[in-house]
Amino acid sequence: MKNFKILLALVIVLSLVGITGCSTDDTTGDTLNTTPEAATGDTMSSGVVTGSGSTSVEKIALATMDEFMALNPNVDATYEGIGSSGGVKNADEGTTEFGAASRKLKDEEKSWGMTEVVIAYDGIAVIVHPSNTAMNDITMDQILGIFKGEITDWSEVGGTAGPIVVVSREDGSGTRGAFEEIVGFEDELSSDAINAEGNGNVQVTVATNESAIGYVSFTYIDDTVKPLLVEGVEATVGNVLNDTFPISRPFIMMYHEENMSDTALAYIDFILSPEGQEIVEEEGGIPVN
Amino acid sequence: MEKDMSKDMNKDIAANRKREKIEAVAKAWFLINASVAIICVAAITFFVFYKGLQPFFTGNHEGTYSFIKFITGLEWDYSDNPEVALYGVLYMIIGSIVATLGAIVIGVPISVLTAVFIAEIAPEPVKKIVKPAVELLAGIPSILYGVFGLGIIVPWIRDISPKAQGQSLFAVMIVLTIMILPTIITITENAIRVVPNSFREGSYGLGASKIQTIFKVILPAAKSGIITGVVLGIGRAIGETMAVILVAGNPQGGIPTSIWEPIRPLTTNIALEMSYAFGMHQEMLFSTGVVLFVFIIVINLILARAKAKISEQ
Numbered sequence: 001m002k003n004f005k006i007l008l009a010l011v012i013v014l015s016l017v018g019i020t021g022c023s024t025d026d027t028t029g030d031t032l033n034t035t036p037e038a039a040t041g042d043t044m045s046s047g048v049v050t051g052s053g054s055t056s057v058e059k060i061a062l063a064t065m066d067e068f069m070a071l072n073p074n075v076d077a078t079y080e081g082i083g084s085s086g087g088v089k090n091a092d093e094g095t096t097e098f099g100a101a102s103r104k105l106k107d108e109e110k111s112w113g114m115t116e117v118v119i120a121y122d123g124i125a126v127i128v129h130p131s132n133t134a135m136n137d138i139t140m141d142q143i144l145g146i147f148k149g150e151i152t153d154w155s156e157v158g159g160t161a162g163p164i165v166v167v168s169r170e171d172g173s174g175t176r177g178a179f180e181e182i183v184g185f186e187d188e189l190s191s192d193a194i195n196a197e198g199n200g201n202v203q204v205t206v207a208t209n210e211s212a213i214g215y216v217s218f219t220y221i222d223d224t225v226k227p228l229l230v231e232g233v234e235a236t237v238g239n240v241l242n243d244t245f246p247i248s249r250p251f252i253m254m255y256h257e258e259n260m261s262d263t264a265l266a267y268i269d270f271i272l273s274p275e276g277q278e279i280v281e282e283e284g285g286i287p288v289n
Numbered sequence: 290m291e292k293d294m295s296k297d298m299n300k301d302i303a304a305n306r307k308r309e310k311i312e313a314v315a316k317a318w319f320l321i322n323a324s325v326a327i328i329c330v331a332a333i334t335f336f337v338f339y340k341g342l343q344p345f346f347t348g349n350h351e352g353t354y355s356f357i358k359f360i361t362g363l364e365w366d367y368s369d370n371p372e373v374a375l376y377g378v379l380y381m382i383i384g385s386i387v388a389t390l391g392a393i394v395i396g397v398p399i400s401v402l403t404a405v406f407i408a409e410i411a412p413e414p415v416k417k418i419v420k421p422a423v424e425l426l427a428g429i430p431s432i433l434y435g436v437f438g439l440g441i442i443v444p445w446i447r448d449i450s451p452k453a454q455g456q457s458l459f460a461v462m463i464v465l466t467i468m469i470l471p472t473i474i475t476i477t478e479n480a481i482r483v484v485p486n487s488f489r490e491g492s493y494g495l496g497a498s499k500i501q502t503i504f505k506v507i508l509p510a511a512k513s514g515i516i517t518g519v520v521l522g523i524g525r526a527i528g529e530t531m532a533v534i535l536v537a538g539n540p541q542g543g544i545p546t547s548i549w550e551p552i553r554p555l556t557t558n559i560a561l562e563m564s565y566a567f568g569m570h571q572e573m574l575f576s577t578g579v580v581l582f583v584f585i586i587v588i589n590l591i592l593a594r595a596k597a598k599i600s601e602q
Contacts, residue, residue: 055565082567085369163453170539171367172565187368191542194456194551197534197561208444211453 049077053087053100056174098255120251120285125227125235149190166193167214341575351569364542384552392465400473408481427471434532456538459548469522480514513599530556
């Protein structure tokens with residue numbers, strides 16, 4: 001009987017745990033439901049900072065916001081990663097106080113007359129297997145041809161004859177968006193290309209395949225892959241800063257002055273401060289100064 | 290004296306009331322617990338179908354997409370521009386089905402023979418090694434199968450494949466085969482175990498050998514269990530995500546014409562893009578989930594019917 005009671009108590013406790021566990025699952029379900037509208041908040045009230053835009057900037061934005069909120073406990077800052085184009089639009093319409101883009105603004109977007117602040121830079125390296133010794137240098141046109149599927153053999157770009165295996169990031173990735181835009185093949189990726197999830201996966205896929213070519217953020221370059229010179233320029237942070245490495249992009253925050261609360265302006269200043277730039281670097285960006 | 294009796298009665302009534310209360314509370318508590326699973330299933334079903342079917346109805350807030358184009362499309366290419374965005378899942382459906390069939394074709398014979406070995410043939414010391422090994426296989430997290438696939442199977446396939454990459458239909462089949470082994474083995478072994486000993490004795494009595502007994506008597510008698518195992522294996526294979534995402538290649542289009550070509554199963558399509566998706570793109574990923582859901586429902590119906598049919602016999 002005593003054993004039975006203990007068992008019963010155990011079952012009840014476990015079932016309680018089970019139910020609370022289930023309810024936490026429900027909240028994660030809700031986050032899937034977020035749409036750009038969800039970012040609409042009371043943008044003008046002081047103490048609230050709202051931003052939206054590039055998923056590539058998301059890590060930097062969230063980390064700097066965390067620190068900013070820790071320093072100013074009365075501030076409530078939110079950022080939603082919805083993609084660069086959405087962020088620029090939200091900033092223009094005042095849906096969120098500021099927007100963030102991981103690319104240069106298009107001419108049309110520039111004509112909306114927003115203030116642009118470059119908060120960081122990022123470089124994207126083109127990588128091959130280290131044993132691919134014949135390939136050291138590649139041009140932008142060659143990259144374009146390879147990723148569109150028009151060039152399919154290494155001999156066509158000066159390498160040792162053999163098929164090229166193209167490795168891309170998954171659709172929607174900020175790195176992929178920037179790479180496609182800078183190289184110039186938006187929505188035209190070869191349908192034979194392997195899609196790998198995340199920079200790390202691309203890196204491993206290239207590192208284990210002698211025929212592969214892929215692209216990753218600078219922070220993912222290590223001994224297992226070989227970054228190619230692009231148009232003769234080495235993939236280094238210095239070459240991104242002096243604007244010679246062609247596949248690089250700025251991380252921009254943009255806003256209309258009249259939409260910004262003092263708190264939001266203070267947040268932008270914070271990102272550009274030495275402390276903010278340190279966080280930028282920790283999150284994989286290249287600091288602006 | 291009378292006073293004492295009424296006191297006792299009152300005591301009894303009070304004790305009874307207390308017991309009834311406890312009973313009622315306990316009953317309610319059991320009911321709440323029993324409802325958890327039902328509520329979860331209902332909520333998930335409603336959520337997936339609600340989100341996933343929206344794009345096919347006119348007047349949808351995020352824009353609409355033709356259901357015919359969705360279900361017969363051979364290319365999945367998201368774009369910010371809704372005019373050029375393509376959401377075709379036919380090649381994923383084919384990839385998922387072929388990979389699952391491949392895993393079943395390779396995996397079922399291995400599993401059934403392993404189960405027979407454990408239940409009928411293996412001497413006790415060997416059984417003590419094989420059985421825990423199978424059980425351990427079931428407990429390995431699926432992402433580890435994926436890492437193993439990417440590190441060992443994919444490079445091996447690249448060496449033997451006419452193509453330059455190892456991410457392929459074949460790689461998915463192998464990973465899925467390994468993953469469904471424990472499911473089918475365990476269920477088949479249990480089914481063999483419950484075959485009454487009189488069957489074996491009768492078979493031996495008629496002069497059948499051990500192998501004849503296994504194939505002519507025991508396996509037919511355990512048919513129901515084996516089929517259950519196979520169907521559950523199919524369910525596991527078609528729903529597997531994290532292990533195959535690393536070895537499938539996930540191309541944006543194209544029906545695989547050989548086992549060396551990469552595929553994009555329905556599950557990995559959702560897992561790959563959900564973290565970035567919003568608006569229409571996100572709803573189309575839920576639509577992919579609806580297709581997957583329908584597959585699972587069909588598999589469960591088949592399982593229920595197959596079981597009913599066999600128990601009729």
